[in-house]
Ligand code: 5GP
């Protein structure tokens with residue numbers, strides 16, 4: 001948690017109504033959208049003029065989140081988003097810890113601001129751009145941290161069903177439905193509290209995981225067909241080219257979660273998923289591991305990325321084929337066990 005002094009200062013900042021911008025990372029996932037919208041509903045109840053500004057579009061499968069229709073998308077609504085940022089008296093950045101994660105243009109706007117920033121995040125190696133930083137890699141999700149933040153402010157009276165619905169979403173998506181090692185007794189107690197507040201947990205799971213388009217299932221099928229296994233490295237990988245994605249008429253978010261299938265095999269402790277994005281001119285890479293193999297370090301060392309020990313991402317500006325070739329070459333001198 002933040003120091004008691006920082007909590008007191010933040011409490012003071014939030015004591016009078018303010019214009020507040022709340023920012024998730026680029027290509028926001030369930031935790032980024034859940035945490036920003038959960039905080040948004042909390043701050044609205046306290047009388048603030050809060051706005052969530054997403055760097056780019058959020059995936060369709062999160063559009064049901066309460067308040068998703070109020071989100072301003074920087075990439076599409078540039079003028080409106082810039083105005084909100086420039087008028088903000090306080091900025092929250094959630095689920096990322098380095099301004100490079102929001103894209104260059106939005107980063108430049110943020111860097112021109114002089115108001116205080118508050119960071120809440122659970123990734124490795126935070127930058128020090130925020131006046132108040134709540135950064136802890138022991139939490140499985142930023143959503144769980146937002147709960148503890150509200151608790152530390154001693155303002156749980158504003159923790160209602162709507163806030164809880166948003167925060168539960170990120171706890172579920174970032175923990176792989178309560179599976180990953182950072183899932184603690186506290187994680188379950190927080191979830192239990194949300195259920196007691198009346199959230200419809202069963203429906204939330206269904207909205208998140210049983211709500212796919214036919215295209216998404218076809219994309220999954222192709223990714224599974226493309227899956228390669230390298231038993232000597234206890235590694236698997238798969239890929240989707242832009243042409244393959246286009247042939248199914250894909251939507252943003254359709255590739256979410258597919259990386260996990262590569263890790264669901266016996267004897268495999270490391271998997272990678274390469275997605276070609278011609279529009280951005282990059283290969284987006286997702287890494288996942290079981291146990292001690294640190295994919296955050298792997299992504300930082302070789303693919304300009306980062307994240308967590310067991311889940312990280314990166315990118316490459318080479319072709320899909322060249323990127324995969326490079327990946328396999330790196331495996332030959334990487335210790336994986
Ligand atoms: P995903 O594979 O689901 O996109 O990302 C897995 C984790 O790694 C997430 O926590 C995400 O925030 C982080 N991550 C993904 N891509 C990048 C990247 O390019 N740089 C950094 N620093 N982290 C990333």
Ligand code: MN
Nearest residue numbers: 031095142174
């Ligand atoms: Mn997260």
